[in-house]
Amino acid sequence: MPLDQVDVDQEFPNEKNMGFFDHIDELRSRLLKIAYILLISTILAFTVVEYIFDWVVMSPFQPDFWGYQFFCKAGRTFMGNDVLCWDPPKLSMQSMQVQGQFISAFKISLVTGLVASFPLIINQLWLFVKPALSKKEVKRTRRSLFVVSLLFFTGVFFAYFLLVPVATNFLLSYTLSDEITNIITISSVTGFVSFMSLATGLVFELPVLIYILASIGLVSSGFLKKYWRYAAVFVFLIAGIATPSPDVFSQLLLGFPLMSLYVLGIFIAKRVEKRKEKALNDEE
Secondary structure: OOHHHHHHHHHOOOOOOOOHHHHHHHHHHHHHHHHHHHHHHHHHHHHOHHHHHHHHHOHHHOOOOHHHHHHHHHHHHHOOOOOOOOOOOOOOEEOOOOOHHHHHHHHHHHHHHHHHOHHHHHHHHHHHHHHHOOHHHHHHHHHHHHHHHHHHHHHHHHHHHHHHHHHHHHHHHOOOOOOOOOOEEHHHHHHHHHHHHHHHHHHOOHHHHHHHHHHOOOOOHHHHHHOHHHHHHHHHHHHHHHOOOOOHHHHHHHHHHHHHHHHHHHHHHHHHHHHHHHHHHHHO
8 A cells, every 4th residue: 555545544534435426425414414403403492482482582672681781781881871771662563464473483493493503503514524634623623613603602692682682772763754653574573683693693703714714725814914904894894784774883883893803813814824834844
């Protein structure tokens, strides 16, 4: 057996002699498992969907919600007044379709199942690429699975507890004319809360994206430092998309944490470069 083959086998012990269609079958198997995980979690969420709607979806529209209390205390502490003490507008919802409430219940269950099973879904994706990783990469990426899930949940909770109250307070308080009455549908409320939470959870994965791009050599710490102004514009653009509310406060509330994650990404890229440099020195 050639020496170079021995080195490959030692470095990639999980790699199999898989052809193209073998990889396709493996991908199909992982996607099916993800579908089963999502299906089971959605069904479980559907069994308690009434409680999820009352205690989770509708909580940001209650005066005693944690987010409102946080902003009120922050305003009194740092500004010395009650300018940030808001009372959410009264919300009266309607269902405009025969199947409206059932569809909303299904969407709530699906989103809840997706959030709850996110670590399991990420683990299945990691298991798909694991055979192509070296021993060091397997250890490194296994530890990073926790970080990926942590960033996602941090983004979801950040949006739910802070962004949603700000955005809903602005949107429901804004009036174009006194002659216009807001008719809020249940689908718009559930869609609004779900979109903001999921979108923010995904954009909080920015350090992970930078890590991947730095690992394959597409970006460097110097590149990220040089073009940070363009990145700031892009970050606040993403913040504007993730927060459908047009008020500046909610966009800034998301934009500044994203910029902090971008700065963290610079340090991550620098660490990746040092690791690559050390690996090259060891080979020499």
